[in-house]
């Protein structure tokens with residue numbers, strides 16, 4: 265067999281594998297922050313077959329080592345800046361008040377998908393957003409050549425790992441300017457057993473972040489709910 269036809273058959277085999285049901289194209293996903301949300305999403309994405317690298321302020325901590333073990337597969341941990349270098353997708357699982365500064369410290373984010381689950385709101389008195397726009401929009405402005413997708417901010421980390429604990433389906437609104445990036449994040453969401461809903465450009469992140477304020481307020485009122493947006497056929 266010639267070298268050319270050998271290469272062709274390797275490529276055909278690869279394409280055939282991709283077409284098999286259940287085959288996952290592994291992405292390298294950097295999870296910045298090893299708290300509740302970072303741990304939940306890291307473990308869930310690893311279970312979907314992706315390579316996880318945690319970016320931590322102190323990757324040598326015992327808690328981080330334990331998290332890497334629990335994540336399994338090819339998971340590893342390093343510093344925040346190193347974790348993003350070869351990553352296709354970066355998850356900002358960090359305090360909302362610090363998210364923009366942390367993105368600014370990550371270096372070149374061109375072409376990467378940034379998943380932004382952060383919430384930045386004021387807790388004293390009536391819960392309200394801390395800024396007039398949103399973290400999603402500010403993160404997109406701080407990394408203009410990245411594709412920011414607002415996602416996972418309107419539910420608890422407990423439902424990320426156990427969607428059935430809500431007693432029914434849970435919607436995950438996705439706001440972002442890149443349809444391709446939203447489609448990739450939608451695959452992750454659906455793989456976790458949650459329901460992705462495209463709610464338009466990153467400008468709408470301010471409304472999605474507002475949804476969390478309502479979610480919190482209902483809990484303060486003693487009348488908690490979880491988001492389930494019923495899809496319809498009509499326009």
Ligand SMILES: NC(=O)c1ccc[n+]([C@@H]2O[C@H](COP(=O)([O-])OP(=O)(O)OC[C@H]3O[C@@H](n4cnc5c(N)ncnc54)[C@H](OP(=O)(O)O)[C@@H]3O)[C@@H](O)[C@H]2O)c1
Nearest residue numbers: 297298299300301320321357358359360382383417420421
């Ligand atoms: N908790 C939830 O159920 C939930 C649900 C949806 C969305 N959210 C949002 O998702 C984000 C993460 O939530 P979380 O509950 O996981 O938060 P968290 O536990 O308070 O913190 C997340 C991680 O960020 C890193 N971090 C903390 N302080 C930092 C600093 N000064 N500089 C750099 N990194 C720092 C830490 O990881 P290292 O120590 O490894 O650096 C920390 O474990 C928040 O914006 C939150 O509003 C939370």
